[in-house]
Amino acid sequence: MKLEKGIPLIDQHDENGYWGGKFGGNQIAESLNYPIEELTREFEKLRNDETFIAERDYYFKNFVGAPTPFIKLENLTKHLGGAQIYCKLVSKATGGAHKAYNAVVHSLICKRLGKTYIGGDTGAGYAGKMLSMAAAKFNLKCKIFMGAKDVERQSINVFSMRSYGAEVVPVNSGSQTLVDAVSECMRWWTSENEEAHMCVGSTVGPTIFVKICAWSTAQISREMKKQVMDEFGEVPKDMKLINCVGGGSSAAGFWNEWIDYDNIELIGVEAGGPEGSSKHAAPLTNDSPIGVLHGATQYVIQDDQGEIEETDSISAGLDYPGVSPLHCFLKETGRARYTSASDEEAIEAFQLVSKNEGFVSPSLEPSHAFAEAIKIAPKLSKDTIIVVDSCGDSAKDSKIIAERLGYKI
Amino acid sequence: MTSSTLIKSFERAKENNRAALLTYTVGGDPDKKTSLDIFKSIADAGVDIIECGLGHGANIGDGGAIQDSTYRALSNGIKTNDIFEIIEEFKKDYETEVIIMTYQNKIMAYGEDEFLKRCISSKVSGIICVDWPWPLNLEFAKKCKENSIVFIQLLCPTTNEDRLQSILNDAHEVVYYISMLSTTGQKLKVSSDEIKKKFNLIKKISPDKKCIIGFGITADTINDFKDTDACVVGSALCREITRSIDEELNPATNVGNMVTDLKQKLSS
Numbered sequence A: 001m002k003l004e005k006g007i008p009l010i011d012q013h014d015e016n017g018y019w020g021g022k023f024g025g026n027q028i029a030e031s032l033n034y035p036i037e038e039l040t041r042e043f044e045k046l047r048n049d050e051t052f053i054a055e056r057d058y059y060f061k062n063f064v065g066a067p068t069p070f071i072k073l074e075n076l077t078k079h080l081g082g083a084q085i086y087c088k089l090v091s092k093a094t095g096g097a098h099k100a101y102n103a104v105v106h107s108l109i110c111k112r113l114g115k116t117y118i119g120g121d122t123g124a125g126y127a128g129k130m131l132s133m134a135a136a137k138f139n140l141k142c143k144i145f146m147g148a149k150d151v152e153r154q155s156i157n158v159f160s161m162r163s164y165g166a167e168v169v170p171v172n173s174g175s176q177t178l179v180d181a182v183s184e185c186m187r188w189w190t191s192e193n194e195e196a197h198m199c200v201g202s203t204v205g206p207t208i209f210v211k212i213c214a215w216s217t218a219q220i221s222r223e224m225k226k227q228v229m230d231e232f233g234e235v236p237k238d239m240k241l242i243n244c245v246g247g248g249s250s251a252a253g254f255w256n257e258w259i260d261y262d263n264i265e266l267i268g269v270e271a272g273g274p275e276g277s278s279k280h281a282a283p284l285t286n287d288s289p290i291g292v293l294h295g296a297t298q299y300v301i302q303d304d305q306g307e308i309e310e311t312d313s314i315s316a317g318l319d320y321p322g323v324s325p326l327h328c329f330l331k332e333t334g335r336a337r338y339t340s341a342s343d344e345e346a347i348e349a350f351q352l353v354s355k356n357e358g359f360v361s362p363s364l365e366p367s368h369a370f371a372e373a374i375k376i377a378p379k380l381s382k383d384t385i386i387v388v389d390s391c392g393d394s395a396k397d398s399k400i401i402a403e404r405l406g407y408k409i
Numbered sequence B: 001m002t003s004s005t006l007i008k009s010f011e012r013a014k015e016n017n018r019a020a021l022l023t024y025t026v027g028g029d030p031d032k033k034t035s036l037d038i039f040k041s042i043a044d045a046g047v048d049i050i051e052c053g054l055g056h057g058a059n060i061g062d063g064g065a066i067q068d069s070t071y072r073a074l075s076n077g078i079k080t081n082d083i084f085e086i087i088e089e090f091k092k093d094y095e096t097e098v099i100i101m102t103y104q105n106k107i108m109a110y111g112e113d114e115f116l117k118r119c120i121s122s123k124v125s126g127i128i129c130v131d132w133p134w135p136l137n138l139e140f141a142k143k144c145k146e147n148s149i150v151f152i153q154l155l156c157p158t159t160n161e162d163r164l165q166s167i168l169n170d171a172h173e174v175v176y177y178i179s180m181l182s183t184t185g186q187k188l189k190v191s192s193d194e195i196k197k198k199f200n201l202i203k204k205i206s207p208d209k210k211c212i213i214g215f216g217i218t219a220d221t222i223n224d225f226k227d228t229d230a231c232v233v234g235s236a237l238c239r240e241i242t243r244s245i246d247e248e249l250n251p252a253t254n255v256g257n258m259v260t261d262l263k264q265k266l267s268s
Helices: A030-046 A050-064 A074-080 A098-112 A126-137 A148-153 A155-163 A179-193 A209-215 A219-232 A249-258 A325-332 A342-356 A362-381 A394-404 B003-015 B032-044 B064-075 B080-093 B103-111 B110-121 B138-146 B161-170 B194-206 B235-246 B250-268
Strands: A069-074 A084-088 A117-122 A141-147 A167-173 A196-199 A237-242 A264-271 A292-294 A296-299 A338-342 A386-389 B020-025 B049-053 B098-102 B126-129 B153-155 B174-178 B210-214 B230-233
Touching: A030 A098, A030 A179, A030 A209, A069 A219, A069 B080, A074 A084, A074 A342, A074 A362, A074 B174, A084 A219, A084 A249, A098 A117, A098 A126, A098 A196, A098 A209, A117 A126, A117 A179, A126 A141, A126 A155, A141 A179, A148 A155, A148 A167, A155 A167, A155 B230, A167 A179, A179 A196, A209 A219, A209 A249, A209 A325, A219 A249, A219 A386, A237 A362, A249 A264, A249 A325, A249 A386, A264 A325, A264 A362, A292 B032, A292 B103, A296 A325, A338 A342, A338 A362, A342 A362, A342 A394, A362 A386, A362 A394, A394 B230, B003 B020, B003 B098, B003 B174, B020 B032, B020 B210, B020 B235, B020 B250, B032 B049, B032 B080, B032 B250, B049 B064, B049 B161, B064 B194, B064 B235, B080 B098, B080 B103, B080 B110, B098 B103, B103 B110, B110 B138, B126 B210, B161 B194, B174 B194, B230 B235, B235 B250
Parallel strands: A084 A386, A117 A141, A117 A196, A141 A167, A237 A264, A237 A386, A264 A338, B020 B049, B020 B230, B049 B098, B098 B126, B153 B174, B174 B210, B210 B230
Antiparallel strands: A069 A084, A292 A296
């Protein structure tokens, strides 16, 4: 399995949609074949259409708030000694995370397809919240599928989605979490695809959804490349880019422009779950078996019967049993290194970063990435640059973190 | 238990001037013994082919009624081997053909070759895999053929004519036409005539292939399909199992009665 230079990562799949001939694909019911072919054709056209690109950039700039800041974490660098730590503060994007990019692009595509109805899945509620925001802006009817358990524990986000006019559908099947929400959303689309468009909330699902999502979040590295040049005057010789990985949409976007730079190390941090627990959401780190989930081949946490196993992580955004085919490919080609951080390490990282930096207060997802940075930075020289993608803001996790730390709010 | 005996089931029905009747229930729902009783009861009621679901929790094609059946079986600890054992036991006493409907990850986890071996030893004559579309399934379909198991390709209303031609060209003796764009068990949202129009097109391209029609067919509409090759009723039966369990009645008896009624409606 080999990575090609000079070809965008999202285009390095074969004619059947498999990266490295193995990961991804369109393992879908025959009734989804036509809408997927239609969407594939339309997207290939749009990504080369200057007016569409201009429209995307306009909304990214004026609504999502691109570019997000690229800053040096001086206090944390000093505290840890060793490598210099920088941060791409994607949490400053409208809505508080990177999910807005994919939501805006899917809404624009939906309109171009002449459809007036959009549906999507959500776990913690971020993808659903941003999709309902975008749908409201673009006058689209919106339906969000969310596991019944998540509806309960993320009630604030559910309220937001409903405020934007979206219909939130609690999914009562299976574990009643993200994995079931995605399944139900795909079932819905199977019935409604003549009138409706589907947005998959991460770089997962059939190939075209992986591509659209990564193409959208690539905005993160596109703007960052310029910021890096402004800061250092050149691409640093020794740079490490650390990102959390659940489905993998944020990491795919954060790394996209840097894949061809061999001197830049890409580190993905999965959710290791509670310390001492065998449950985790780290299929790459723990070499989970390869299987088919939501229409794509990938490493997936499953039992010997092929049944998807429940995952456990303090971070709802990383709590997904599968992982993007893009990351399976990057792992297999050795281009990226994947590791995991436990719930406890993530909480400690959240505390250390917040206490030292104030303006940067990562949500539990990027706290996993910070945990890795904190682990390796002291051992590295000051010539090494570490950049962490702080892809979410801690406000949404206040209650969970406070409870963990023994505060009542 | 081979492709030729499966075809005979269609031909026998045709001799009686009707379409073959297929039932879909989830293997192991609600447990091994009851599931076997249900199969026997369905067979006694005169079904032509039993379609046995090897359920998958993260399925993307099942409607609510079948999902309920699947979760009931899975949460009672039913494993792939249990399904094969139910079929094996059933086939000791019955000639009725059994085909399996499942999802790709169930086959992958079991191992493709092992899965086929076990199909042969338990006398399964056909396989439908919902999320393994043409042409990705061709290699596996070939393995099925080598083992005299019919791999049943799926077709649907939005399969365009080029694709239809290609799929039919590669298809084995039996194909399955998904009558409408939906998951299983939703109300029929297209007319029976419209479905038959597509059925006739399929038959025009491939007169020798048997075409099963499925999705949305109930006791109310089944007679409309009398002059086709075959039709499936599934969700209504799964719902009946759920109702019987909830009301502490015998699911095997009730599902059997339902199949007797369906068969009668299809024959009248």
